[in-house]
Amino acid sequence: TQLLEQSPQFLSIQEGENLTVYCNSSSVFSSLQWYRQEPGEGPVLLVTVVTGGEVKKLKRLTFQFGDARKDSSLHITAAQPGDTGLYLCAGVNNNDMRFGAGTRLTVKP
Amino acid sequence: KAGVTQTPRYLIKTRGQQVTLSCSPISGHRSVSWYQQTPGQGLQFLFEYFSETQRNKGNFPGRFSGRQFSNSRSEMNVSTLELGDSALYLCASSPEMDTQYFGPGTRLTVL
Numbered sequence: 394t395q396l397l398e399q400s401p402q403f404l405s406i407q408e409g410e411n412l413t414v415y416c417n418s419s420s421v422f423s424s425l426q427w428y429r430q431e432p433g434e435g436p437v438l439l440v441t442v443v444t445g446g447e448v449k450k451l452k453r454l455t456f457q458f459g460d461a462r463k464d465s466s467l468h469i470t471a472a473q474p475g476d477t478g479l480y481l482c483a484g485v486n487n488n489d490m491r492f493g494a495g496t497r498l499t500v501k502p
Numbered sequence: 503k504a505g506v507t508q509t510p511r512y513l514i515k516t517r518g519q520q521v522t523l524s525c526s527p528i529s530g531h532r533s534v535s536w537y538q539q540t541p542g543q544g545l546q547f548l549f550e551y552f553s554e555t556q557r558n559k560g561n562f563p564g565r566f567s568g569r570q571f572s573n574s575r576s577e578m579n580v581s582t583l584e585l586g587d588s589a590l591y592l593c594a595s596s597p598e599m600d601t602q603y604f605g606p607g608t609r610l611t612v613l
Contacts, residue, residue, distance in 0.1 A: 426601070435506070435592050435604025436545075481545060485600065489558055492537070494544030 396420060397484055397493035405499040409471055414496040416482035417464040423486050425458055425465045430479040430495070472500045504528070506595050506605035514611045520581040523608045527574050527595030533557075534576040535602065536568060539590040551576055580610075588612045 398417045406412055416425070424443045428436035440449050442458035442465060449456045453476075455468040469476055481495045507526045515521050527534050535558075536548040547560040551570035568578045574595070580587055588611050594602035 424600075428602075428604075433606065435594070435606055436602070437604070438601050441601065483602070488550075488552075488598070490535070490600075490602065491547060492545040 396491045397482055399480075399482060399493035399496050401496060402494070403497050403499075405501065406472055408473055408500055408502050410500075411468070411470050412472060412498070413466055413468045414480055414498070415464065415466050416493055418484060419463065420484065420486070421462050422484035423462075424484075425462070426483045426485065426490075427456055427465070427467055428481040428483065428492075430481060431477075436479075436481055469498075472498075474500045474502050476500050506593060506603055508591075508593050508605040508608050510608060511606065512609045512611075514613065515583050516613050517583055517585060519583050520579065521583060521610065523578045523580075523591055523593075523610075525576045525578070525593030525595075525605060527576070527593075528603055531595035531597055531603070532574055533596040533598060534570055534574060535594045535596070536576070536578050537592040537594065538562070539592055539607070540588075545592070548578070583612045585612050 400415050426441045427439045430436040440456045445460045445462045447458045453470045457466050477500050479495045479497050481492050483490050483492045509524045533552045535550040538546045550558040554570045565581045570576045590607045590609050592607045594604045
């Protein structure tokens, strides 16, 4: 059983569409991070959220941390083929970091 | 700064053999973590070393071990390889256990 559940597991959309992926847990985290991994490479950090209710924007990507610091969402506006990849969330507590299984996103031109 | 480097990038072994993977962290980073990534299980935490001491450990059998040297370089060893050990093994370094900077991984195939 994953400590962090990510949904959906797979998502395939057309260029220009909007999407939201989710990261849920029954545990409270001091911070939560989102990473993107492309084939043949390691994950790369996109953002860290720390405060419950926090919203961070990174160009077309909007990240939200739940009020209770147990869950998070990633919303992408007007998706592009370059957004294709595996999106991973990671919860951090006391020098311990655990990852979800990820959402594999494919954006078709 | 140079990124995290892992060697080798690809490795093929047979069941019962043992393997050692190497990771060189970003200069100045004292924390090195190892992860196993498979399509079915996702990214699973193996262990974390900080200043040559194992600080955290995931739920993997004792066949999986690691160590960290005084220059922060780390090695991971898997003994008595099983088919299910085939995976991408990722190393990540960090100043503390916060933002993880990942290497490209070692793709291990066990035949």
